[in-house]
Structures are given as structure tokens and as C-alpha cells.
Amino acid sequence: SAVISQKPSRDICQRGTSLTIQCQVDSQVTMMFWYRQQPGQSLTLIATANQGSEATYESGFVIDKFPISRPNLTFSTLTVSNMSPEDSSIYLCSARQGPNEKLFFGSGTQLSVL
Amino acid sequence: AQSVTQLDSQVPVFEEAPVELRCNYSSSVSVYLFWYVQYPNQGLQLLLKYLSGSTLVKGINGFEAEFNKSQTSFHLRKPSVHISDTAEYFCAVSKSGGYNKLIFGAGTRLAVHP
Numbered sequence: 001s002a003v004i005s006q007k008p009s010r011d012i013c014q015r016g017t018s019l020t021i022q023c024q025v026d027s028q029v030t031m032m033f034w035y036r037q038q039p040g041q042s043l044t045l046i047a048t049a050n051q052g053s054e055a056t057y058e059s060g061f062v063i064d065k066f067p068i069s070r071p072n073l074t075f076s077t078l079t080v081s082n083m084s085p086e087d088s089s090i091y092l093c094s095a096r097q098g099p100n101e102k103l104f105f106g107s108g109t110q111l112s113v114l
Numbered sequence: 115a116q117s118v119t120q121l122d123s124q125v126p127v128f129e130e131a132p133v134e135l136r137c138n139y140s141s142s143v144s145v146y147l148f149w150y151v152q153y154p155n156q157g158l159q160l161l162l163k164y165l166s167g168s169t170l171v172k173g174i175n176g177f178e179a180e181f182n183k184s185q186t187s188f189h190l191r192k193p194s195v196h197i198s199d200t201a202e203y204f205c206a207v208s209k210s211g212g213y214n215k216l217i218f219g220a221g222t223r224l225a226v227h228p
Contacts (some may be wrong), residue, residue, distance in 0.1 A: 041221075094216075096213055102160045
């Protein structure tokens with residue numbers, strides 16, 4: 001089973017600033033995904049982080065607001081840019097080791113924007 | 115595209131009573147189905163998954179789910195719940211095969227009372 005380390009675990013940020021969230025997996029994984037979980041709600045997929053190419057974004061999410069990097073098979077970052085209070089949420093990194101395998105989740109980053 | 119509907123946002127139940135959490139999905143292609151649990155202030159944990167084969171799937175902590183293709187359902191059941199089962203439960207769907215993204219339902223909060 002893969003273990004995902006995500007940091008920071010929480011942060012309080014000022015409006016207009018940016019925060020980069022890091023996700024480190026203890027083994028090589030084929031697919032990595034970034035989700036957002038707003039207070040009291042379900043998980044919404046932001047994007048699929050592709051190794052060696054641009055991320056694939058879901059409807060409603062754009063690269064300028066949520067740039068993603070995935071330089072290798074164990075690491076990815078998500079940046080929340082030009083933050084507003086509406087970006088306050090838990091951001092979750094997840095990974096899948098192989099086809100048909102379950103999705104592993106990091107413990108999440110709780111972001112509060114003032 | 116796939117979608118998931120969890121029919122109950124909250125399910126209150128007394129300890130040792132049986133429980134069923136309902137999940138319906140929509141898809142034009144074959145799917146994989148998952149149930150995840152999120153305990154208070156913790157990350158997501160896989161309860162069980164259906165990929166193929168037997169339609170009755172057994173998971174951890176005494177939970178099971180039945181895949182019903184004709185009714186496009188994947189309801190989660192437990193014959194006798196414990197206080198410790200109090201958590202948020204998420205049903206999720208993906209296209210079958212490979213490394214497809216997971217789409218989550220809105221979640222069902224199971225509250226077990228003594």
C-alpha cells in the first residue's frame with residue numbers, strides 16, 4: 001500500500017496570495033489526482049496530474065488558478081493562486097499505483113483564506 | 115460521463131441495528147464502484163470495491179455492498195452497527211479498466227446512537 005505525505009497540513013493565508021501544496025508518495029505511482037473538499041461537502045476532482053505533461057483539468061478548474069506540476073512518478077504539487085475566501089477548503093492529493101487499483105489519499109491540506 | 119447519487123444525506127440509527135446506505139450511479143459504459151469512509155478529522159479509507167465478478171462484495175469492518183446493474187445501484191449494508199461506525203460515507207464510480215478518475219457522491223453521514 002502506498003503512503004502519501006501531504007504538506008502543509010493546514011495554513012491560513014491572506015487574500016490575493018498563493019499557496020503551493022506538496023504531495024509525496026513513498027513508491028512510484030502511475031496516476032495522481034487532486035481533489036477539493038469544501039466544508040461539509042463531497043470531493044470534487046480538480047485535475048489529473050500527468051507525469052511529464054500538462055495536467056488534465058475538470059470543468060470549472062483552470063490552469064491559471066490551480067497550476068499543477070508532476071516532475072516524476074512520486075511527487076506532485078498543486079498551487080492555489082490569487083486566493084480568495086471562496087478557496088477555503090481541504091485539498092486532497094490521491095494516487096493510484098496500477099490499473100484497477102484503489103485510490104490512496106493523503107491526509108489533506110486545510111486551507112483558510114482571510 | 116459518470117455520476118453518483120447518494121440518496122440520503124444523513125442516516126441516524128441505533129447501535130446494533132442494521133443499516134443500508136443507498137447509492138445509485140449513472141454511466142453509459144461499464145464501471146467500477148467504490149465505498150470510502152471518512153472518520154471525523156481523518157482521511158479517506160477504502161471500505162470496499164466492485165470491479166467484476168460476484169455482485170456481493172465484502173469489505174472491512176463488517177460492511178458489504180451489492181452491485182445491481184439493472185437498477186444501477188451499489189448500496190452499502192451492515193447487519194449490526196457500532197458507535198465507532200459514525201462517519202461520512204462516500205460512494206464513488208469510475209469507468210472500468212485502467213487508470214480512470216473517481217467521481218464521488220455527495221456523501222452520507224451515518225450517526226450511530228447508543
